[in-house]
Amino acid sequence: MTHLSPSTINGTKGLGEVLSYVNIITDTWISKLFLIGIYVIILMGYYKSKEDFRGSMAVAGYGTFVVAFLFWIGGFVSGYAFGVSIAMSILGTLILLLDND
Amino acid sequence: MEDKFKNYLFAFILVSAFGMLILTTVIEGGNNYSLDTSKIAGGSLSITQFNESISNLQTESENLKKSFDDQSIWSSIAGVVVEGFFGIAGSMFNMIFAPLNLIINILIDIFGIPIWFSTVIVGLLILGVMLSIWRLIKVGD
Numbered sequence: 001m002t003h004l005s006p007s008t009i010n011g012t013k014g015l016g017e018v019l020s021y022v023n024i025i026t027d028t029w030i031s032k033l034f035l036i037g038i039y040v041i042i043l044m045g046y047y048k049s050k051e052d053f054r055g056s057m058a059v060a061g062y063g064t065f066v067v068a069f070l071f072w073i074g075g076f077v078s079g080y081a082f083g084v085s086i087a088m089s090i091l092g093t094l095i096l097l098l099d100n101d
Numbered sequence: 102m103e104d105k106f107k108n109y110l111f112a113f114i115l116v117s118a119f120g121m122l123i124l125t126t127v128i129e130g131g132n133n134y135s136l137d138t139s140k141i142a143g144g145s146l147s148i149t150q151f152n153e154s155i156s157n158l159q160t161e162s163e164n165l166k167k168s169f170d171d172q173s174i175w176s177s178i179a180g181v182v183v184e185g186f187f188g189i190a191g192s193m194f195n196m197i198f199a200p201l202n203l204i205i206n207i208l209i210d211i212f213g214i215p216i217w218f219s220t221v222i223v224g225l226l227i228l229g230v231m232l233s234i235w236r237l238i239k240v241g242d
Contacts, residue, residue: 065123069130079140086123086146087211093119094204097112 023076031076035085039064054099061085061092109233110193113200114158120151120203145206157199165192190234197230 003025009017022030042063046056068085071077124142131138142148168188205223208214 069127073130073134073136079137082127083141083146084211086127086141087207089123090116090120090207091204094112094116097115098109 019076028077028081031071032081035064035068035071035077035081038067039088054095058089058092058096061089065089109230110197113197114155116204117151117154117158117200120146120200121148121155124148124151145203145210150203150206154199154203158196161192161196161199165189165196168192190231193234194230201226 004021006021009021011017019030039060042060043056046059047053050056064085065088068077068082072079072082124146125148128138128142128148131141201223205219209216209219
């Protein structure tokens with residue numbers, strides 16, 4: 001399988017063009033991994049600072065949802081990947097609200 | 102136990118409302134940018150299902166209120182009128198399981214969790230909810 005040559009990138013259009021190129025040659029996996037990375041970073045960051053795993057799941061879910069929404073509008077991720085981020089935010093909310101401690 | 106049960110009840114109601122809100126945002130945003138929202142807001146993440154869940158909750162709440170108006174739960178505790186308990190308990194049960202079914206569908210369809218696993222979880226939840234309702238009414242708190 002041949003990929004687009006990096007020389008086809010129009011650098012004058014900015015960083016977005018580079019991201020778009022990387023997204024195409026990785027078959028949108030780079031965007032999915034980016035979302036997973038955001039989720040894990042927020043989850044761990046919040047958990048380490050607040051010691052509250054349920055809260056961190058909700059915050060990470062919302063944070064990832066916002067980025068995934070922008071990615072979806074920009075055409076970087078599929079509807080399915082975005083659906084997973086929505087589901088994570090809904091599940092995060094459920095877990096947060098079930099907190100009885 | 103009683104407070105936990107009340108929390109579960111409110112949690113499931115709020116999750117349905119939150120799901121509706123988030124999906125409404127997605128559909129509006131998608132339509133503004135001419136994107137296909139059917140893949141997202143269909144299936145388990147369907148706005149219609151969340152809407153039905155909330156409508157169901159409203160109906161069950163009204164049933165619950167009717168049970169409290171019509172029947173005395175204290176008489177059921179004394180063992181005089183058993184129907185009083187079952188009417189109220191049935192409404193509470195439906196109230197919890199309407200949004201929970203949605204969450205279980207999300208787990209199966211989107212995250213690919215095996216059905217046998219969700220069956221075990223649902224089984225445990227049914228038992229837990231039944232015992233919680235019984236305790237709630239028995240203690241009367």
